[in-house]
Amino acid sequence: MYIHLGDDFVVSTREIVAIFDYKAKTSPIVEEFLNKQKQQIVSSNSTPKSIVVTLQSIYFSPLASGTLKKRAQSKPEIDS
Structure with a gap:
């Protein structure tokens, strides 16, 4: 399944x-991680509003982390 960020x-x-809230960027640990991964952003x-870490990249998304979580957990509807 795919998710729109x-x-x-x-x-x-x-x-x-x-997936975590963009406000977490102020954490020293997150800040260090993002500084080391600048080329992947x-x-x-x-x-x-949120940061999505994938295997290949780090996305700064305009959607809230709660919204992205719901999208990631939802099951696609299949028309019969």
Whole structure:
């Protein structure tokens, strides 16, 4: 299944490692992690509300972390 992260970002749920609130960026541990992974960051044109870490990249998403969590946990509807 795929999840839309906002703007033009769509990733496979299998690739997602973590989803957390953008405010966590102020944590020294998160700040250090993001500084070491600068080349992997894909930023949105909108104001970021969450950070999505995947196996390949780190996305700054304009959607709230709770919204992304719900999208990742929802099962797709299949029309018969």
